Amino acid sequence: MRKIFAVLMLCSFSQFALSQIKLSGVVLDSATQKPLTNAFMTLGAYKVIADANGNFSIPQLTVGSYTLTITHIGCDPLAMPLFLVNDTFITLFLPHHLHAFEEIITYAHNSREPDARLIQTLSSKKLEQLAAVSLSDALINTNGVSFLRTGSTIAKPIINGMHSNRISVLNDESKQEGQQWGSEHAPEIDPLSAGSIEIIKGASTLRYGGDAMGGVIRILPPSFRDTSYTEIALLAKGETNPKGGLVGLKLEHYNGKSRLGQRAVFNVKRNGDAQAATYNLSNTSFEQLSGSYYGLLKKGNSDFSFTSSAFLQRLGILAASHIGNLTDLNRALSSDTPLINLPFTYNILAPSQRIQHYTGRIKWENKSDKLGLVSSTYTIQNNHRQEFDNHNGDLNAALDLNLWTQQLHLSVDNHSEEIRWQYGAMGEWQQNTFKGRYFIPNYLRYKAGLFAIATLERDAYLVEAGLRYDVQHTTSYHYEKDILNTNQFEFNGLSANVSGWRRIHQDVRIHLSAATRFRSPDINELFSNGLHHGSASLEFGDLQLKQERAYSLNAALNYNHNKLRFQVEPYLHYFNNYIYLKPTGETQLSIRGAFPVFNYVQTDASYAGTDITIKYQLATHWTTELDGSLLLVKDQRNQTFIYGIPAQRTTGKLKYTFDGLSLKNAYWNVSYSYTAKQNRIETNEDFTDSPAAYTLLNTELGGQYQDTRLHVSIGVNNILNTSYRDYMNRYRYYADDLGISIFLILNYTF
Amino acid sequence: MKQFKSLSLTLIALLTLTFTFNACKDQVNIPPNPNEEELITTLELTFTNENNSSDVRIFKFADADGDGGNAPTITDSIVLAANTSYSLAVRFLDESKSPVEDITAEIVAEAIDHLICYTTPGDLMITILDKDANNLNLGLAATVKTQAVENTSLTIRLMHQPNQKNGNCDIGETDVEVTFITTIE
Incomplete structure (x- = not known):
């Protein structure tokens, strides 16, 4: 059930506008460029199978939008929206090597619109197989993403070395608004409600606000297949450390006649105290309840959608x-x-956190020849965070913050002739x-x-x-x-960016992006005044802070030939103030x-770093992957290191794919991760020395059970039960990180 | 044109929604006054000479805005006579309120979660007299016996030890920690 990845090349034969049009194409193996036979394709009511040369054809179609679904042994079904105006020939590249490569990673052409962003996508199938009820579960294997943690239950993503205020988490168009300035405030997101997740590294997008210098994590709504169907999916996970599990239910329905799609997701997770290698980590239990509803109605050229979600955590x-x-x-x-x-x-005593997050959103999109895609979105969010300490116990929260946010986004996306124009406006009201x-x-x-983006695409x-x-x-x-x-603050500024892709060889693509953006001081940076309970420090904000400005360079080099994939993503950010x-x-x-x-x-300050991924297929069933992240951060004014920057990290994986043990499309892998000691610190600045370097070993076995729609995976994390502490985990002052854990994930779709 | 019409209609509907919503919200411009919160601002020690009840010595440490913020306002030094036995009574006060609030009563009420600890590098001999419901030391009342003349210090800590108290000082969270310069003359 490994992910497939398709590069689309749409070559239209401009013929006379016929009332009946034909879609034809060829399916090729992306690695060998050889034809793939027996790929099964569905388009509306039509079902065809590619012949021995990989060719297929669907005649007698009418003008309109369709979803082409491609299935092939050993691949997930791939759905792809198409808008047909005349006879069209498509070349589909499927990376067929029996799930040789695990993730679905599409570069740039995600929406098949020209796009210069450095982007990675995680599909909802992948999220289900990871049983991801938190962003950290979802992004755990994404190279270049690490986490700022407070124990095992609170994690904030780090991209390009940055976190919290310098990373935006978006629900479609609208930024998730919790109390994101806090290092122990995790994003209130249930990835299982998502259609997919996009990770956009660096400063290569201006569409989603000027302050996300490190990157953007975007939760996209699900898309529905074009024919009527009802799908029920059940998800269950059990684990031994922390002892507990989760149960999830997903209902999805699409009515092809009324063109109404609906999806409801409901997840419950509970676990008791986590265990370090040799002792119990007292009072680290966790409870989460999340649910969401998404409805999409297509009418004429318009799409209306409605989303509501609730997220409760203790x-x-x-x-x-x-x-x-x-x-x-x-x-x-x-x-x-x-x-x-x-x-x-399993009990949760003080100190504890109780978080509630509710979101409601309505979106309207209209496609027309004249204006292109016009969309408007209204989002309302309420975030209620309560933190309880030993003194007031469970009755009165020591910290109680209630944040209301309303957002309005308007945008136009017009792809006419050679240039794609995107422009729009956003407004936000927020009360704390x-x-x-x-x-x-x-x-x-x-x-x-206000933003405007122009994209020009040529062949190379x-x-x-x-x-x-x-x-x-x-x-x-x-x-x-x-x-x-009563204090008043006003900040304003311009952000600008130039970026692009170039194919310099059949197998080599490079990306370059130069950007400048600014971030206004956040409320805690201005107003902190006094004791940060729990961390035993006095923190003082400064009302005189100015906005900070970043100048960023991001690059990427992708090499993809036959059995080798190589990808290196260097970056440099220079900050003023x-x-x-x-x-x-x-x-x-x-x-x-x-x-x-x-x-x-x-x-x-300067952030210089790089993320590297190398994937190599050793033999028919064996693949390896090596990832590394390097980062150097310096205070350039004082020539000192800055506190709280992730240490150098590398991970490696050996993977075997097979059919057997009653499993189809099965895989077994062994992986390690090595985290170096963070030596780039100033002496006597931290309370204690940085934790020592450590290596963890993990393994996982998974696959589809016989011919059923049950996907099973079982694994062991920290096999050697290593005692370790991580520099980016705030609990490192007090306790070791997690010891050995065994997990089982079951995923069944009716 | 039809497109613009529906767009503007959507906008108007959204804005109306926005305003109706705002009408029934918390008052953002009336924040809670933190001065109504409970603080421990003052530690007060009353030494009474066990052989001479008119020899009463009161020493204080006061930090008007509680933990954090500004520096302490009163930092007395303890002065006691050598080779004397004193009975000590400890009080914790919130002097930011008027009238002054005595927080000692709350500590007595939650005695099974609290412990007052005394440490000195010198020769003072301190014996805690009061107990909690589990017959463990509390520490609001004590006997302090001085020995020879010395210049030393006395550290007093109020430990909060919910569900952990076992008579040991080195557990829990420190709510108050004050070190008095102490002269035995």
Whole structure:
């Protein structure tokens, strides 16, 4: 059931506009360029099989849009929308090597519209097979994406070395709005509700806001096949560490007559305390409940869609990590094991987090010859975050933030003649209110943005240029010693980008992108004022912060020939007025004891790095993959390293594909990941030395059970039960990371 | 034209929705006043000479805005007579309120989750007198015996140990930690 990947070449024979048109084509093996026989194709009511030379043809069609579904032994069904106006010949390249390569990775031509972005896509099938109920589950094997973690349940994606405010998570067009400034605030996303996920690295897109310098993760709505059908899918996962599992249900229905598609997804996950190699990690239990509904009605040239989703999460915070002051922290650091060690339980006690996120969205799209694709989207989101500490217990949240966001997006996508034009506008209204302890103020924020992108495509190259203007106005309200303070902030600026692809050889493509973008200081960077409970530090924001500006260069080189795929993606980002939390090296005395002081400051910084992937097919059933991520970050003004940057990492995988053991399209793999020690730190800036380098070994076996529609996978993570701590996990001060875990994932589609 | 018409209709509908929605929201411009939150601002020690009840010595440490924010406002030094036995009573106060709130009562109510710890590098001998419901030390009342003349210090910690208290100081979270310069004369 490995993913397939198709490069489409549409060559239209411009003939007379006939009332009946023909779709024909040939199916080729992408690696050998040889014809593939017996590919099964469905287009509306037509079903055809490619002949011995890979040729197929569907005559007697009328003008209109269709979905072509291609199935082939050992490949997932691939659905592809087509708009036919006259006789068309398609060349389909299927990477047939019996699921030689695991992921579906399409570069640029995802929507078959010219596009210069550096983009990777994960299909919903892939997400189901990963049983991904969190973004970290979904992106775990994506090279170039790593995570900033707080234990095993809170993870924020890192792309190009950046996270939190410098990465945008989008639901279709609209940015997900939680309290993303917090390092222990994970994105409130259930990937199983997605149709697919796009990972756009670097600064190669301006369509989705100017502030995502590191990259964009975009959750796309599902697409429906063209004929009437009903599909029910069940998903179950059980694992031993953390002990627990998940159950998921997906209902999908499409009525070809009324052209109404509907999909409902519901997932529940629960697990108890996680286990390090040699001890229990007390109070790390987790509960998540998520559900979504998506409806799509096609009428004439218009698509109307409606989305609503609910996401509820409750999770424990490692008991030993909640500390009162520097004395407690030093006590925790000097102990090899966590200072609180209670027996395993499913219960969640304080400290804990409770998060609710609700989204509602309506979208209208219209396709016309004159204007192209016009779309308008309205999104409303509510994010309610409550954090409980040991003092107030479960009754009153110590931190209680309620964020309402409304967004309106309008855009036009017009592909006429040689140039594709995209232009549009967005507006956003956002309100934050808090209860209980002050951490960030109440605020009201308005945002607006305008963008225009032009893309030119020729045979051997593609060039794109974009320009964007963003403005935001924030009014904040908070008390300081019984006096109500009202502050007003306004930031605005331009972002621009030029990028492109060029095929320099039949097997070699290069991508280049140059961009400048800016990010306005976020509310915590302006307003933090005092003790960050749990991390035992005093953090001070600065109302005088200016916006930061990044100048970015992203490149990519793809080589794809026969048995070898090679891909290298270097990047360089230079920041003016880069905002970060800098340790001052001083401590301040209070009634709670002494605390180290951190200030939000600005400097000039550089991020230089590269992601590398090499895939090689060793023999008919054997493939290998090697990934690596290198990154060097420096404070250029002070010539120092910056705290909290991922260490160098490499992963490798050996994979065997077979049919047997009652499994079809089965695979077995062994993988390792090596994470180096982060040595690029300033002495005495961190509370303790960086954790040592570590290597983890994992294995997985999976496949389709006989001729059923049951997909099974079973695996072991951290086979050797290695004790390790990761530099990017905040719990590293207090406890080891996860020990051995065995999991079983079952996936059945009716 | 039809397209523009439906587009503008959609827009108007959305904007109307936006405004109706806003009408029934929390008041963003009235944030909670953090001064209504409970703080521990002050640690007060009352030493009473066990042989002379008119010899009462009160020492304070006060941090008007609680943890974080501004530096402490009162940092007394403890001065006691040598070779004397004192009974010690400890109080935790919130002096940012008027009238001043005594938080000690809450600590007594949650005695099974709290422990007051005393450490000194010198020769002071401290014996905790009060117990919680589990017969473990609490520490709001103690006997302090001074020895010879010395210059030393006394650190007092209020430990919050929910579901963990076993009489040991080195567990839980530190709610208060104050070190007094101490002179025995």
